[in-house]
Amino acid sequence: MKKFLAIALTAFSVMLSGSVLAQDASAPAAVEATAPAAAAPAAAPAADVSAPAVAAPVLKADKGDNAWLLVSTAFVILMSIPGLALFYGGLVRTKNALSVLIQVFVVFSLITVLWVVYGYSLAFTEGNAFIGSFSKIMLAGVTPDSLAATFSKSTVISELIYVAFQGAFAAITVCLILGAFAERIKFSAVLAFSVIWFTFSYLPVCHMVWYWTGPDAYTSAEAGAAATATAGFLFQKGALDFAGGTVVHINAAIAGIIGAFMVGKRLGFGRESMAPHSLTMTMIGASLLWVGWFGFNAGSALEANGYAGLAFLNTWLATAAATMSWLVAEWLIKGKPSMLGAASGAVAGLVAITPAAGFVGVGGALVIGLAAGVICLWGVNGLKRLIGADDALDVFGVHGVGGILGALLTGVFASPSLGGTGVVDYVANAVAPDYSIASQVWIQAQAVGTTIIWSGVVAFVAYKLVDMFIGLRVPEDEEREGLDVTSHGESAYHY
Template sequence: MLKPVVLSGLLATLALPAWAEEAATQVQAAAAPAATLVINKGDNTWLLVASALVILMSIPGLALFYGGLVRAKNMLSVLMQVFTLFCLMTVLWVVYGYSLAFTEGGAFYGSFDKVLLMGVTPDSIAATFSKGVGISELIYVVFQGAFAAITCCLIVGAFAERMKFSALLLFAVIWFTFAYIPMAHMVWYWAGPDAYTDAAAAEAAGATAGYLFQHGALDFAGGTVVHINAAVAGLVGAYMVGKRIGYGRDPMTPHSLTMTMIGGSLLWFGWFGFNAGSALEANGGAALAFANTWAAPAAAALSWTMAEWLMKGRPSLLGAVSGAVSGLVAITPAAGFVGVGGALIIGLLSGVAGLWGVHGLKRLLGADDSLDVFGVHGVCGILGAVLTGVFASPDLGGIGVWDYVTNSVAAEYSILAQVKAQVIGVLVTVLWTGVVSAVAYKLVDMLIGLRVKEDAEREGLDVTSHGEKAYSM
């Protein structure tokens, strides 16, 4: 994934180290007057696998995770929403999403140069983080498209069991175009390592990058672009769609925690592609992200379980699975930047933070966020984004920042400066998607209405919206 560069003076540095076994090759590539970008078959193979893993996260992973959490009468509707949104976002990504997100243009959008993937052929090459090393652009398109799809699918959980299917689809098109695409461009678009040949070239290349990229915000695999982005959109939706009939009075317990556990486990499995695939290479960076994606959610599941045990007198499966997801969310922006020790700390903190998000914060906000999208993805996404700036420090076991001009690790790392950049990234994300989401929901409400009729909601969306049932007895 095209990740953020930290700009310091005239030097452009990427927060990813040259791993020992590749150092000699990278130095030689940097010294070459004009390195030729060549596809590495090993990296290509890894990205093919990683892309399939990210797709698995949406269908069936997220669909089953969410489906098990709603009442039986709405199970099929959630499956349908996630499945259809995945398909819709895939098509939009091919038509114009990739072009606007990952071509050179302005600080917030790219251009229409690659609409309908015009010019992207089996021979097209996308840059990685090593000079002269590339991957097939088509698989990069798929990898990034899978990220766009699951981000839109995540929003569904905030207003599950009461929103019109047609309204959801229309909202998703608007939000994808004006919230997801610019966020992806702002955070992840840059010219690639081969553009950083000297100080002047680095300065020129940096000026073409996305807005938050230019400001040095680090987001390895989607803390801002995916989790905070979707969480804020979901929270706004929970307010604007309104509370479920009987909310706070009638029991609305999950109908199948078995399904939720299966879905959550598939999410964790797919998340290895989500995070480790974001290294774009099959190297030490991918191994670090993989290890962190293994350790952080395990720590988070334990901390949530222990805290819940102390609070309620007994541990729950839902709490353990939710804790693991909280840890996955929190480690996402930090996965390739922090050491495993830092990942464990982030995981432990995120388990407690997620528990507070779905209980204490939810009561304070007063919104019917059905499946706690903001409580988990918003709270833990913000926590992980900020802590990335802390634990990326070499003094705390992180990898520091890499200077592509000198091809060496930068001598200085300021935790304060990096945390400031991280906070700016969080604030821009919250404000941008908050405004876009509110406008999008309002437009949809004016055009076709957001919510199903009361009798349809009482009967359940499976039958009233789709004419089917998840279970036939």
């Protein structure tokens, strides 16, 4: 174990060697990026040096925005515990139900601790295009008076609330991976993998997509270009990800499918019944996910405004549409509609609308939802058989396929010509007039590809390291008896 920790720490140091280790504590706090780099006008007006100096306004956090983000953060936590835990717990066999519950519960807690210790600093401070710095390690300098930018100029929120909101995102992302290798992995391996993958995949991808200095830095063409140059790699390219299509869902799904291959198939897979032990539990979990997702998506507006309302409505509609399209398609194919199909369709719709929630109009959300239900149904059936992996709880089929679909369709339906909001030119402080669907879809595809490659490589190395020093899989006799008793000495049920 000591050798394992030494290797992990060495790799961690190498990755961060190019990072800027300090930054001006007075700089605006970084926030989620939901717009590409500002498009500058041909020439910025010259400053009137004869005019009297005007004092910069004193910014103060809006109590309504703070309140909305606090509620949204609690909703995101609800998505994980109990939402995701119950959803996943009901899908496994009785002998492994408790093992899934404890994995979600403890991984959520582990990532929460790591987020405060170093995660927030590496994700949301200025470093280089791929990772931040250690300037806010242990939240150094973040106080109740610290402010974080939103997406409106001269509008801020309390940074501590933003830390909590983003931390809940990080925690649920790592928890999503657990469904791919459920029922056969060592608990110690789960924890070790979670630390490595969170550090080397989640944090860099989060920084690449969502780090920028905020809209107030875009005062002129030159200032805007300089601000954009300090942003994350994919933000600089103009990638649109309102609430985590790339950062959360694709990122986690790729780690999950790699894990399904590397941990191996469950004993009896394809020969024994592995039906969910409690669809009642799964339905409750799916419902909690749907409710919590309003905080996930609408909260990502960072303000209690019309964009939060748009994301809220789109999340509601796309999820309902995906539920219906999955259910109808399943009914036509299998002859009967199922509760599992309805719940899976709802999650598929939630995943697909996530990157698009605040960018597309209601019509776009409807199309994305309808498409997600059908395409993710294929993802958990046809695609799953095609690749031959035992992705136990269909992490890739739903989160990977749905996340990719949503990320690409964001580029289509964000177009103002199709009812979308377009992208903001923060120098002009208005919607840019020259939106190109083809160009934006290409940018979205680059973001998807970057996330797939980054997460895949990190996940592969992480699983290899864990297998070398700890071992990934429980012994065969323990797997047959069930992880509840053999790994945790408890049972989910007593008869």
